[in-house]
Amino acid sequence: IPKPHSLFALAWRKASKDMSRVKSGIVDPGYCIPKPTLLVNVTTPEQKKMYMLNWLSACLAWMNRVDIWSLQKNPSPQMWRDFLNGTDTEHLPSGTQIASMKLVVWAILGDIIQVAHDDPVHTSEEIEWRGMQVWALSLSDPPLHFTHSLLWELYKLNFCYELLALNQALVLQLWPDSLDKYMHQSLLWSIFPGGSGLSSWSVPLPWEPHDLGLTASEMEVALLYLNKFCQLLSAWPGVPFHLKSPIKLDGSGNQAAYKAFILACKFYIQTAFDYLGHQPSLPCISTFV
Secondary structure, eight states, rough: OOOOOOOHHHHHHHHHOOGGGGOSSSSSOOOOOOOTTTHHHHHHHHHHHHHHHHHHHHHHHHHHHHSSOOOSSOOHHHHHHHHHHHHOOOSOHHHHHHOOOOOOOOHHHHHHHHHHHHOOTOOOTTTTTTTTTEEGGGSOOOOHHHHHHHHHHHHHHHHHHHHHHHHHTTTTGGGGSHHHOOOOOOOOHHHSTTTTTGGGGSOOOOSSSSSSSOOOHHHHHHHHHHHHHHHHHHSTOOOOOOGGGGOOOSSSHHHHHHHHHHHHHHHHHHHHHHHHHSOOOOOOOOOOO
């Protein structure tokens, strides 16, 4: 599993987890994108293959949906688990609690369930994803590079779409059809090279440290993306004053820039918990550059 960025992980360890802080009902606590751990915490190789096949069959259709239409409700982890597990919803007895839950799953994930059903990936096929080829049959024990790449992408997407949901909730006045809305969308998609959402799937995965954006290990590389991140946070209530001005390098260790990065992570993680009520998605460092 890709490791979380150290400053975001540190911010989460130090954040207050007091549930009395949580402001429920403002941000949907579901997940726009399946959590990467769903693909990792499986009991058998066959289940791992099924989960990966179902996600790879439907991911482009789902990304297209969430990029064009805002979801009224995000799927819960259990809904994603049912979808990835290929749960049959057609032959359940009506009127049962399970059947009712499956109707909810279908209402939210129906589009990609249909795509996966109509155009399944067969185990004899070779899959191409983000410029990489892998045999579907091998997904029960997939190549390490492919696994790392897929999980890194899911961590990145979870972070970006969670940030989008929080930003829409916390600066609601900027999100009607206006220039402010498009400015905030532009800031959000500029935290990583290549943008985010469906458009990011047309560019290769990062192969060099300078491709990692906010999660780059060198401050000289990360600074541009860090300033975009801070500019986005600067409209949030309670933002620290020091995050409202561009961060600059000092040429001698860049300690001030690192302190600002730590402050940004601390503010973001605590705010995210206060509105989500659970651990926010953490961006990960790359294990494959």
